[in-house]
Amino acid sequence: MISLSLPSPTKSVPPSFKPRNPSRQKTTSSIKTVKHPNFELFKDRLIRLANVGHLHQAISALDLMTQQGLTPDLITYSVLLKSCIRTRQFNLGKLVHTKLSESQLELDSVLINSLISLYSKSGDWVTANDIFQDMGERRDLVSWSAMISCFAHSGMESRAVSTFIDMLEFGECPNQFCFAAVIQACSNSENARTGMVVFGFVMKTGYFESDVCVGCALVDLFAKGMGDLNSAHKVFDKMPEKNSVSWTLMITRYSQLGQPKEAMELFVDMVVSGYMPDRFTFSSIISACAELEQLSLGQQLHSQVVKYRLAFDVCVGCSLVDMYAKCATDGSMVNSRKVFDLLPDHNVMSWTSVITGYVQGGGHDKEAIELYCRMIEDRVSPNHFTFSSLLKACGNLSDPTAGEQIYTHAVKLGLASVNCVGNSHISMYARSGRMEDARKAFDILFEKNLVSYNIIVDGYAKNLYSSEAFEIFNQIEDTGSGVDAFTFASLLSGAASIGAVDKGEQIHARLLKAGFESNLSISNALISMYSRCGNIEAAIQVFTEMEDWNVVSWTSIITGFAKHGFATKALDMFQEMLETGIKPNEVTYIAVLSACSYVGMINEGWMHFNSMYKDHGIRPRMEHYACMVDLLGRSGYLEEAVKFINSMPFTADALVWRTLLGACGVHGNIELGKHASEMIIEQEPNDPAAYILLSNLYASAGQWEDVMKIRKCMKQKSLVKEAGCSWIETENKVHKFHVGETSHPQAREIYKELDQLALKIKEMGYVPDTNVVLHDVEEEQKEQYLFQHSEKIAVAFGLISTSKSKPIRVFKNLRVCGDCHNAMKYISMATEREIVLRDSNRFHHFNDGACSCNDYW
Numbered sequence: 113m114i115s116l117s118l119p120s121p122t123k124s125v126p127p128s129f130k131p132r133n134p135s136r137q138k139t140t141s142s143i144k145t146v147k148h149p150n151f152e153l154f155k156d157r158l159i160r161l162a163n164v165g166h167l168h169q170a171i172s173a174l175d176l177m178t179q180q181g182l183t184p185d186l187i188t189y190s191v192l193l194k195s196c197i198r199t200r201q202f203n204l205g206k207l208v209h210t211k212l213s214e215s216q217l218e219l220d221s222v223l224i225n226s227l228i229s230l231y232s233k234s235g236d237w238v239t240a241n242d243i244f245q246d247m248g249e250r251r252d253l254v255s256w257s258a259m260i261s262c263f264a265h266s267g268m269e270s271r272a273v274s275t276f277i278d279m280l281e282f283g284e285c286p287n288q289f290c291f292a293a294v295i296q297a298c299s300n301s302e303n304a305r306t307g308m309v310v311f312g313f314v315m316k317t318g319y320f321e322s323d324v325c326v327g328c329a330l331v332d333l334f335a336k337g338m339g340d341l342n343s344a345h346k347v348f349d350k351m352p353e354k355n356s357v358s359w360t361l362m363i364t365r366y367s368q369l370g371q372p373k374e375a376m377e378l379f380v381d382m383v384v385s386g387y388m389p390d391r392f393t394f395s396s397i398i399s400a401c402a403e404l405e406q407l408s409l410g411q412q413l414h415s416q417v418v419k420y421r422l423a424f425d426v427c428v429g430c431s432l433v434d435m436y437a438k439c440a441t442d443g444s445m446v447n448s449r450k451v452f453d454l455l456p457d458h459n460v461m462s463w464t465s466v467i468t469g470y471v472q473g474g475g476h477d478k479e480a481i482e483l484y485c486r487m488i489e490d491r492v493s494p495n496h497f498t499f500s501s502l503l504k505a506c507g508n509l510s511d512p513t514a515g516e517q518i519y520t521h522a523v524k525l526g527l528a529s530v531n532c533v534g535n536s537h538i539s540m541y542a543r544s545g546r547m548e549d550a551r552k553a554f555d556i557l558f559e560k561n562l563v564s565y566n567i568i569v570d571g572y573a574k575n576l577y578s579s580e581a582f583e584i585f586n587q588i589e590d591t592g593s594g595v596d597a598f599t600f601a602s603l604l605s606g607a608a609s610i611g612a613v614d615k616g617e618q619i620h621a622r623l624l625k626a627g628f629e630s631n632l633s634i635s636n637a638l639i640s641m642y643s644r645c646g647n648i649e650a651a652i653q654v655f656t657e658m659e660d661w662n663v664v665s666w667t668s669i670i671t672g673f674a675k676h677g678f679a680t681k682a683l684d685m686f687q688e689m690l691e692t693g694i695k696p697n698e699v700t701y702i703a704v705l706s707a708c709s710y711v712g713m714i715n716e717g718w719m720h721f722n723s724m725y726k727d728h729g730i731r732p733r734m735e736h737y738a739c740m741v742d743l744l745g746r747s748g749y750l751e752e753a754v755k756f757i758n759s760m761p762f763t764a765d766a767l768v769w770r771t772l773l774g775a776c777g778v779h780g781n782i783e784l785g786k787h788a789s790e791m792i793i794e795q796e797p798n799d800p801a802a803y804i805l806l807s808n809l810y811a812s813a814g815q816w817e818d819v820m821k822i823r824k825c826m827k828q829k830s831l832v833k834e835a836g837c838s839w840i841e842t843e844n845k846v847h848k849f850h851v852g853e854t855s856h857p858q859a860r861e862i863y864k865e866l867d868q869l870a871l872k873i874k875e876m877g878y879v880p881d882t883n884v885v886l887h888d889v890e891e892e893q894k895e896q897y898l899f900q901h902s903e904k905i906a907v908a909f910g911l912i913s914t915s916k917s918k919p920i921r922v923f924k925n926l927r928v929c930g931d932c933h934n935a936m937k938y939i940s941m942a943t944e945r946e947i948v949l950r951d952s953n954r955f956h957h958f959n960d961g962a963c964s965c966n967d968y969w
Contacts, residue, residue, distance in 0.1 A: 151182050158188060162195040167204050170195070174211065183215065186223055193226040202234035221247070225254045232262030253284050261293035272297035273306055286313075288323040295329035304337035327351040328358050335365040341374075356387045364396040372400035376409070389416075391425045398431035407439035429455045430465040437469030445473050460495050463487045468501040477505035481514060494521070496530040503536035507543035515540040529558050535567055542571025547580075562588070566598045573606025578615065578846065581606045597628055601637040611923040611950060612841045613645035636664045643672030646921045646948040646955060661692075667700040674707035676955045677964040682707035683716065698730055705739035709746060710954055712968060717743045738768045745775025746968070750784050766795045766802075773805045774927075777812070785809045800831040838902035838924040842913045849909070852900040858909065865908040866899055873938035881931040903932050907939060907947060919946040927951050933969070937961050 161170035196205030231240035256279040263272035276294040298307025334344035359382040366375035401410045436448035452466040470480035499522040506515030534557040541550035572581035607616035642651035666689040673682035708717035744753040769791040776785030792802035810818040839848040910920035928951040941961035949956045957964035
């Protein structure tokens with residue numbers, strides 16, 4: 113903390129400025145000016161031109177004066193400089209400075225202060241500081257205030273604070289401009305404590321009660337520096353005088369700090385109080401409206417924008433583009449694009465807004481890249497936010513080739529090292545499944561922040577690189593920068609994706625130690641992790657111990673119950689959720705309909721499907737229709753499922769037909785299965801799953817010629833069947849097994865255990881179901897194939913490597929076959945062990961010869 117030695121003011125009112133050295137006299141020009149008869153005429157004309165903003169003409173008049181042997185005085189140069197600063201024509205101001213230097217006039221403090229202000233506001237703090245340092249003893253309060261403001265606006269807050277201290281030691285007493293500048297420099301977490309010391313000094317001087325700028329600076333000190341909006345609002349309420357700027361500041365901070373509803377209330381109060389909103393007010397309040405996703409309110413604000421003749425303002429236009437993109441319930445960019453197209457002038461802000469809108473809207477990534485091409489054609493240079501959004505679009509499209517071209521452009525413009533661009537570059541590769549390239553992008557990032565670490569952790573987790581995810585997690589802890597909720601959520605997701613419950617429990621312990629136990633998103637991630645890892649009891653415990661729940665919490669636990677086959681409990685939880693006042697979303701209904709499908713509750717399924725739009729205004733999506741097709745198909749109502757597909761308000765996609773094809777396989781309906789596979793191949797000609805499912809259907813009916821035709825077709829198209837594999841976690845390590853696995857170090861012991869199991873369960877009544885062996889071989893060989901299935905190998909390994917007190921949890925990437933399902937029931941009874949098997953569709957809990965699915969899967 114910086115220690116301030118602050119002089120006590122002699123009066124409670126703001127002190128008037130007194131020079132440190134009263135005996136110091138103003139300097140006069142070292143050049144004797146000649147009073148030509150036309151001198152005053154030229155001077156008056158030049159000053160008039162400068163005052164009305166005709167600076168080029170004013171400078172021409174200056175040149176004409178010198179050409180006629182007339183020497184402009186300091187007042188003339190002062191007026192010109194101040195006009196250049198006021199109109200922000202800094203290049204012209206620097207030209208005036210050059211002419212002033214050539215005049216050899218000895219400058220007074222007024223002119224020197226104007227020069228400091230000129231270079232400060234143009235972003236050239238080095239030159240401003242050089243001029244300030246050259247002043248020496250001639251510095252006055254205006255000089256100090258200008259320099260403090262310069263450092264504050266140049267991102268050099270600590271230097272601004274130290275300059276303020278130097279000023280106090282110099283003997284100057286701050287005025288309102290000086291206080292406003294130094295408080296602004298303290299409006300960050302690093303200098304906030306120093307800002308509070310300055311705040312105490314301000315209260316003693318009385319400037320808080322007399323100056324709006326000081327009040328606004330204090331609002332920012334509390335809002336930005338300390339994140340304390342309540343205290344910021346108290347300062348605002350106590351300001352004796354308010355203007356549109358102070359109202360807009362409060363609205364903006366509430367909007368930026370995640371309280372859009374309060375920002376909206378402030379806006380209403382502002383208008384009722386008679387203050388006129390400007391372009392900045394509308395920009396902030398429209399952004400708040402976008403966060404609330406209140407389209408009707410946004411449209412009302414748009415009409416007010418038109419009323420105030422601000423519809424063509426780029427700043428307001430960008431906010432409207434963003435608002436319409438975020439508020440479109442169907443992801444449409446039509447209204448957003450209309451606003452963009454109506455803007456008379458486009459700059460990098462407007463282009464970036466519409467590109468970002470297309471990316472965030474979902475499904476418009478190609479259009480975003482097309483807009484980028486148009487932007488380049490219009491010779492508008494993208495900024496780091498533009499590149500960040502474009503790289504996200506390439507990630508969404510899984511198109512790293514386009515992403516690499518865009519990233520090359522960012523490199524050329526010197527923006528590749530900006531964090532948000534580098535982070536999006538990592539994310540683009542991760543979302544495309546190219547984790548090696550993602551890691552390279554991560555490693556070359558010059559300055560990594562927590563977002564960078566989170567992206568690479570999340571990428572590894574989603575791509576099933578659990579060990580690498582934990583390696584990066586350990587790196588984060590080694591840097592001492594700490595982890596956040598997103599880091600833990602990503603790790604929990606990674607553990608869930610591979611069923612590593614031991615790793616999940618370790619993460620749980622570490623997040624408790626880090627103090628995240630009450631974090632809502634973490635609790636939701638824990639529910640999902642435990643239920644996806646097969647420990648539904650732990651998921652229930654996390655849910656019941658939560659202090660508050662949101663729609664994600666309820667949806668997670670309902671999904672967990674549904675996946676584990678507890679449909680009645682899932683529907684009870686859904687009803688309880690409605691009674692608490694939580695509104696379901698699209699994902700909640702997928703969980704509810706899936707629960708009905710897993711146990712064949714057709715009437716309940718229809719009831720909930722029909723209530724989606726009727727009771728909650730949720731239009732069924734393709735996934736909901738697929739759930740209903742699955743419900744009808746599993747129950748054997750295949751013809752009804754086809755009629756339902758044909759009645760859909762949009763064309764059924766491959767997911768729906770794939771669901772029907774799976775049901776045809778269960779019930780042996782070859783004709784419908786053939787039709788479903790044709791519909792899949794029509795939409796996704798290179799999808800091997802459609803060929804495999806149809807081939808299995810033919811094989812189960814003994815139609816081996818048709819099987820051979822399909823396999824030949826797949827070979828010609830270079831389509832490869834996904835290899836079945838199962839895995840199990842023991843002692844914090846994941847062991848993966850494929851069909852007929854022999855490479856495992858304990859393969860001999862595993863197959864010995866399998867042989868013993870086969871004998872035991874056959875004695876108990878198990879009969880191998882060779883019908884599920886989809887190869888044209890002898891019965892004896894079929895039986896051998898059955899005991900080489902990956903899930904049986906994984907269970908055998910679990911039996912010889914885990915404690916008898918723990919359930920055996922096995923995970924499989926494909927659907928469990930009928931024989932394995934039957935064998936697991938016998939194995940659970942023979943070994944007196946609980947076996948939890950998660951296949952591609954759901955969980956099966958085998959205990960004492962029975963399965964939780966009641967043989968309906």
